[in-house]
Amino acid sequence: MHSSIATALLTVASSVLAQDFSNDGNYGSPFPDTTYPGFESTNPYAIAGSLSNQTSPPKYPSPWGEGLGEWASAYSKARAFVSQLTLEEKVNLTTGTGWELDRCVGQTGSIPRLAFRALCLQDSPVGVRDTDFNSVFPAGVNVAATWDRGVAYARGQAMGYEHKGKGVDVQLGPVAGPLGRTPEGGRNWEGFSPDPVLTGVMFAETIKGTQSAGVMTSAKHYIAYEQEHFRLVPDSVNYGFNITASDSANFDDVTMHELYLWPFADGVKAGCTSVMCSYNQVNNSQACQNSYTLNYLLKGELGFQGYVMSDWLGTNSGVASVLAGLDMTMPGDSNAYDSGDSYFGANLTVAVLNGTVPAWRLDDMAMRIMAGFYFVETNITRDPINFSSWTRDTFSYEHYFVGEGWTQVNNHVNVRSDHANLIRSIGARSTVLLKNVNNTLPLTGNEPLTAVFGDDAGPNSNGPNGCPDRGCDDGTLGMAWGSGSAELPYLVTPDTAIQNTVLAAGGAYESVLSNGALDKMGSLARRANVSIVFANADSGEWFVQVDRNLGDRNNLTLWQGADEAIAMVAGSCSNTILVVHSVGPVLLEKYASNPNITAILWAGVPGQESGNSIADVLYGHVNPGAKLPFTIGANRTDYGTDVLYTPNGDVPQIDFREGVFIDYRAFDSHNSTPTYEFGFGLSYTTFNYSNLQITKLDAGDYVPFTGYTSEAPTYGNFSTDPAAHLFPANFSRVPLYQYPWLNSTNLTEASSDPQYAAPGSFPVNAQNGSAQRIPKAGGAPGGNPMLYDVLYRVQATITNTGSVAGEEVPQLYISRGGPHDPIRELRGFERLSLQPNGSTTFSVDVTRRDVSSWDPVEQDWVVRNTTKRVWVGRSSRKMELEGVLA
Numbered sequence: 001m002h003s004s005i006a007t008a009l010l011t012v013a014s015s016v017l018a019q020d021f022s023n024d025g026n027y028g029s030p031f032p033d034t035t036y037p038g039f040e041s042t043n044p045y046a047i048a049g050s051l052s053n054q055t056s057p058p059k060y061p062s063p064w065g066e067g068l069g070e071w072a073s074a075y076s077k078a079r080a081f082v083s084q085l086t087l088e089e090k091v092n093l094t095t096g097t098g099w100e101l102d103r104c105v106g107q108t109g110s111i112p113r114l115a116f117r118a119l120c121l122q123d124s125p126v127g128v129r130d131t132d133f134n135s136v137f138p139a140g141v142n143v144a145a146t147w148d149r150g151v152a153y154a155r156g157q158a159m160g161y162e163h164k165g166k167g168v169d170v171q172l173g174p175v176a177g178p179l180g181r182t183p184e185g186g187r188n189w190e191g192f193s194p195d196p197v198l199t200g201v202m203f204a205e206t207i208k209g210t211q212s213a214g215v216m217t218s219a220k221h222y223i224a225y226e227q228e229h230f231r232l233v234p235d236s237v238n239y240g241f242n243i244t245a246s247d248s249a250n251f252d253d254v255t256m257h258e259l260y261l262w263p264f265a266d267g268v269k270a271g272c273t274s275v276m277c278s279y280n281q282v283n284n285s286q287a288c289q290n291s292y293t294l295n296y297l298l299k300g301e302l303g304f305q306g307y308v309m310s311d312w313l314g315t316n317s318g319v320a321s322v323l324a325g326l327d328m329t330m331p332g333d334s335n336a337y338d339s340g341d342s343y344f345g346a347n348l349t350v351a352v353l354n355g356t357v358p359a360w361r362l363d364d365m366a367m368r369i370m371a372g373f374y375f376v377e378t379n380i381t382r383d384p385i386n387f388s389s390w391t392r393d394t395f396s397y398e399h400y401f402v403g404e405g406w407t408q409v410n411n412h413v414n415v416r417s418d419h420a421n422l423i424r425s426i427g428a429r430s431t432v433l434l435k436n437v438n439n440t441l442p443l444t445g446n447e448p449l450t451a452v453f454g455d456d457a458g459p460n461s462n463g464p465n466g467c468p469d470r471g472c473d474d475g476t477l478g479m480a481w482g483s484g485s486a487e488l489p490y491l492v493t494p495d496t497a498i499q500n501t502v503l504a505a506g507g508a509y510e511s512v513l514s515n516g517a518l519d520k521m522g523s524l525a526r527r528a529n530v531s532i533v534f535a536n537a538d539s540g541e542w543f544v545q546v547d548r549n550l551g552d553r554n555n556l557t558l559w560q561g562a563d564e565a566i567a568m569v570a571g572s573c574s575n576t577i578l579v580v581h582s583v584g585p586v587l588l589e590k591y592a593s594n595p596n597i598t599a600i601l602w603a604g605v606p607g608q609e610s611g612n613s614i615a616d617v618l619y620g621h622v623n624p625g626a627k628l629p630f631t632i633g634a635n636r637t638d639y640g641t642d643v644l645y646t647p648n649g650d651v652p653q654i655d656f657r658e659g660v661f662i663d664y665r666a667f668d669s670h671n672s673t674p675t676y677e678f679g680f681g682l683s684y685t686t687f688n689y690s691n692l693q694i695t696k697l698d699a700g701d702y703v704p705f706t707g708y709t710s711e712a713p714t715y716g717n718f719s720t721d722p723a724a725h726l727f728p729a730n731f732s733r734v735p736l737y738q739y740p741w742l743n744s745t746n747l748t749e750a751s752s753d754p755q756y757a758a759p760g761s762f763p764v765n766a767q768n769g770s771a772q773r774i775p776k777a778g779g780a781p782g783g784n785p786m787l788y789d790v791l792y793r794v795q796a797t798i799t800n801t802g803s804v805a806g807e808e809v810p811q812l813y814i815s816r817g818g819p820h821d822p823i824r825e826l827r828g829f830e831r832l833s834l835q836p837n838g839s840t841t842f843s844v845d846v847t848r849r850d851v852s853s854w855d856p857v858e859q860d861w862v863v864r865n866t867t868k869r870v871w872v873g874r875s876s877r878k879m880e881l882e883g884v885l886a
């Protein structure tokens with residue numbers, strides 16, 4: 001068994017290395033370094049655009065980390081550690097041991113000689129996945145709806161502590177890709193908002209919060225992973241789609257910088273320790289071996305000092321990926337789970353020994369990983385991993401998939417702390433009040449008969465975790481599906497929470513929790529003083545399909561037959577309140593205008609305290625202050641973008657022809673009226689906006705960065721004799737597990753790599769470790785520091801003119817004034833808390849980046865000589881104050 005695995009490894013070396021570079025665009029093509037192909041448009045509003053089959057230019061070598069900015073001390077500690085490592089120990093840091101072969105969703109090799117246990121990488125962005133006694137937090141889309149930086153930080157930190165308490169080293173989140181190009185996109189809810197500024201702020205605060213708990217983050221998925229369909233070949237084939245490679249997101253350099261890369265710049269600036277590259281291709285080069293997006297943009301321009309890990313099975317080659325900037329492969333296996341082979345592992349050892357991967361590159365990979373570790377951690381010795389992702393049983397196999405190592409795998413550590421209060425509060429503070437006729441809300445609790453309706457108000461018939469990975473839509477939607485989910489410790493349903501509230505106030509309460517029971521709904525609604533009907537729309541990740549939705553939603557309508565239920569209730573009761581739990585926009589136009597529907601609330605995907613959160617808002621314990629983090633359009637087609645549901649070729653080509661014009665930017669430029677616009681949300685009080693003040697600050701002129709890197713450093717020595725890298729004698733191997741050691745001393749036979757045989761065919765500079773020029777827009781984590789200089793301060797006075805305390809989110813929009821720019825773009829916001837008659841100053845620092853445009857020829861940001869207008873408003877369509885940045 002073991003020796004046949006060894007042979008498999010060597011055979012894999014040939015096949016793996018043989019396909020190197022095949023997907024890296026035209027790596028040998030003569031694109032000059034400063035231009036970007038495909039810079040053409042069919043969009044009348046945009047200089048941006050896309051072309052099918054456009055390619056991604058080659059950018060080599062892969063920049064080495066240098067300990068820039070706040071990373072200096074982490075780099076010096078990493079240097080001390082990595083200098084002690086053998087070749088195999090370095091390789092071990094870069095390679096997952098294999099799917100279900102250790103306890104975490106992803107786990108690297110370890111370095112027992114230095115008491116460094118494996119790194120444990122664990123989902124998800126809403127809590128610790130695949131364990132017990134953890135909390136489930138509101139989803140990213142809810143965090144965005146709070147527009148509250150403090151909420152993002154506090155939630156990130158609480159999730160960080162929970163991961164830490166389980167022995168997790170890297171939380172696989174947060175999410176800024178998908179950004180939300182199409183409202184149907186299956187995983188938009190894991191991220192924040194289709195607006196890059198709102199997402200960037202929430203992404204950065206989450207990263208800072210999580211990392212403050214001593215846990216690394218994996219900012220994902222990089223980049224342009226905007227739909228689930230066709231992300232991976234095997235899944236697609238399983239669903240009956242005949243494709244030969246992952247879909248390619250095709251778009252231009254302006255759209256890249258002004259939209260999709262923007263939040264990642266914020267994430268890098270915030271110190272994210274790792275970035276997860278995505279499954280899709282970007283301009284026909286796999287995101288995990290795309291030298292333009294990884295080497296040039298992320299590590300070059302954004303000055304990213306941490307490491308790039310692949311999404312699970314997102315690695316498509318060995319040497320090509322390493323040279324293009326991939327630092328860690330997850331979960332370690334190549335091509336299929338538990339294939340027993342890897343693109344890294346022993347193949348990476350071979351590649352370093354035969355010189356196809358320069359030693360400095362492996363050193364850089366190890367340095368980046370260890371620097372990430374020391375960026376958040378002080379001690380090599382950490383608490384053990386105290387759970388297994390693969391079973392809730394107390395005893396099971398350490399190496400689960402192959403049934404080896406029977407031991408106690410779950411300690412059932414309760415990491416929930418008092419996070420329920422935070423979760424409840426975020427749930428309420430992320431609930432958007434969309435309609436409230438004649439102050440229907442808040443309810444008093446004195447209504448004689450309160451009636452609640454809908455599947456979405458009740459429990460899952462099989463319990464809160466009744467469907468693996470939450471892959472069903474049964475009961476209230478506390479969480480959507482896929483790897484972005486976690487096991488619920490409980491789920492407070494709206495039915496339970498509202499009943500508790502009503503009973504405490506002495507009222508009567510009845511509910512009908514089946515949308516199929518229309519007649520019963522009608523008869524109850526006719527008797528009720530207030531009817532609250534719950535409805536939802538779900539989505540998730542491609543590996544689970546729910547009701548024929550393959551991750552992405554098939555439409556923007558409500559699920560579970562909710563439209564019929566709403567029609568029945570609203571047709572029977574003239575005081576009907578609609579509450580929507582959804583992953584994103586749903587079509588509400590007919591409800592917005594229905595006079596019997598007196599109030600509408602959007603509550604998103606609120607997590608375990610769902611019912612308590614909505615009851616807090618309905619009964620006025622929390623005054624809603626949330627605003628929509630996306631546009632609710634009147635028609636699906638108004639968005640101007642959609643998922644590609646049917647392949648348009650062997651390699652599906654998704655052309656982002658809209659450029660930067662997604663969500664409200666599209667509605668504004670097409671002049672279509674949404675049902676509820678981006679940034680909209682009501683309160684139980686009212687606010688007045690006054691006194692706009694614009695102050696120009698003296699930041700000086702922008703200076704493009706001009707420096708060079710050092711030469712690529714190397715740390716420690718290794719023997720070039722293959723015999724020194726064979727498996728240790730009498731080593732007992734776990735089947736299918738990835739090891740860094742070789743089975744044979746014959747490297748040529750081991751690799752038979754055409755790139756190795758003809759080294760001249762490597763991309764130019766791929767192995768060049770000499771000092772490199774740093775991009776003009778680069779120079780520090782997040783990009784050229786001068787981009788963040790404050791050029792203007794814009795201030796306004798916000799006053800609570802109602803009779804109750806409340807929270808308001810004034811929003812600052814600008815127009816950059818160019819003929820191809822969006823009409824307005826969000827650039828600042830603040831959630832303010834105000835007592836009745838209280839006033840406060842809303843203040844936004846407008847940075848150079850905020851008023852700059854990406855110039856693809858200069859390859860730098862420029863402030864164009866145009867009139868730049870600024871507005872302060874209560875939503876993207878309700879501008880209260882206007883001025884000019886001058």
Ligand code: NOJ
Nearest residue numbers: 105123172220311312483
């Ligand atoms: C695939 C998903 O795309 C990613 O988000 C997740 O972290 C990994 N699987 C691990 O579960």
